[in-house]
Amino acid sequence: MATETLKVSTLGGANVFEANTFEEWQERMSNRFVRLQVSTSRPDNFHALLHGRSFDDISLSRIEADAHQVDRLQDFICQGEARYFKLSMLLGGAGLIVQDGREAVLGPGDMAIYDTSRPYSAVFEDGADSLVMVFPQDALSVSVESVARLTATTLSSTTGMGRLVGPFLRELAGSLESLSGRGGIMLAHNTLDLINTLVYTELGLGAQRPDxxxxxxxxxxxxxxxxxxxxxxxxxxxxxxxxxxxxxxxxxxxxxxxxxxxxxxxxxxxxxxxxxxxxxxxxxxxxxxxxxxxxxxxxxxxxxxxxxxxxxxxxxxxxx
CATH class of the missing domain: 1.10.10.60 (Homeodomain-like)
Structure with missing residues (x-):
């Protein structure tokens, strides 16, 4: 592997990874979140860029990459390991999230949530630019069983609660480098509160009696x-x-x-x-x-x- 072409730096507190070969990107993506299988139909001249921040147990990453696919295989899921949800928002380009027999086709501004404790696939075309947020499942007030009804469904930023959450996430994606310290931690948790509200309303739980x-x-x-x-x-x-x-x-x-x-x-x-x-x-x-x-x-x-x-x-x- 030509590791000399991999650029890793820190900008404003954010970790920045740049890969100019697919092998480098494959290694980086396989280890950054949960264990993943990463593939592409065009490994030559591959280029990708990742800006990442972590606050407590919340991870925020902006990913710009050539066409590729990531698969969370059943064999990669270990009993007893921590369980997370991922939320992806497409900032540009096109993508697809597959889980639980459903497919979320994503265009700019669309979002989808998926569960790392079950198999899933994520496919991105050339020019895809996305924000990925990873957080513990128990961070949501909604049960895992309820969220399972929403995985791999397209959540639009032009309707409902998405009209408020979408623009906020887009601004957040462009400001990762400036987040730091206690302010960054608070903002990350505020973002999680918004995601919680989005999930809650998308599931139609607002009219239900509190438990x-x-x-x-x-x-x-x-x-x-x-x-x-x-x-x-x-x-x-x-x-x-x-x-x-x-x-x-x-x-x-x-x-x-x-x-x-x-x-x-x-x-x-x-x-x-x-x-x-x-x-x-x-x-x-x-x-x-x-x-x-x-x-x-x-x-x-x-x-x-x-x-x-x-x-x-x-x-x-x-x-x-």
Missing amino acids: PRTDALAEVKEYIERNLASSTLGPAGIAAAHYMSTRRLHYLFEGAGTTVASWIKMRRLDRCRRDLADPALGAATITRIATRWGFTDSAHFSRAFKAAFGATPSEYRRAH
């Missing part, structure tokens, strides 16, 4: 996310902070098909996984990263990480 249990669970999950670094985070403290019994707390998570302890461990492991793959934290020891997210026993952390991701922390760091 107090769903609201309570979302509030508890947000509290856990803010306090993952605390080694004392546990059911008793969480329940007390929300003026509920531990029995009710366990009931909330039981309805979501998990337990409080499992949820905390999964979120901590995912934060550690992201830190281990972050070049900016290359000098941080694995123990330091584990401790940063509430793991006090290195051996236990290593076992839990391998069980979740199929590799030890050191193996995962080397591979990424």
Whole structure:
């Protein structure tokens, strides 16, 4: 591989990747988000450019590339790995998102959401310019089962809530380099709130009666996310902070098909996984990263990480 033609730089805090061969782009795309198969019918003279930013567990990328296809194959999906939604907005050109037996044909201004925990395909023609947002599934107030009704459907920026969300995303795509610090984090979360509203309204949930249990669970999950670094985070403290019994707390998570302890461990492991793959934290020891997210026993952390991701922390760091 002619890696000398790959340009990697930092501009205004954004990571900028430029590839002048398809092999370089294939490697970059296969590792940036979730594991993907990347292909093209015209590998010669291939060119692509990516501007990427990450804020907490939200990733924003603007991608301009020659014609190519990415496939999330069933064999690439590991049990226990963190689950994400992707939202793509086409800024120019043409594209296609396929998942769950549906096809979303995208033109400029169109959007589509898809699920990384199930197979999908994304096809882009020459000149395609898109904004891709990746975020945890639990970041939405809408259930995964409800969102599954919306995957790979075309969401227009000219109708409904899309008329507000679309122009905002277009401006965001042109401003990735200027986002930084706490302001960038706040804007990323505000963007996620808009996506949440878009999904909510597209599913026609506005007229439905609110579910107090769903609201309570979302509030508890947000509290856990803010306090993952605390080694004392546990059911008793969480329940007390929300003026509920531990029995009710366990009931909330039981309805979501998990337990409080499992949820905390999964979120901590995912934060550690992201830190281990972050070049900016290359000098941080694995123990330091584990401790940063509430793991006090290195051996236990290593076992839990391998069980979740199929590799030890050191193996995962080397591979990424």
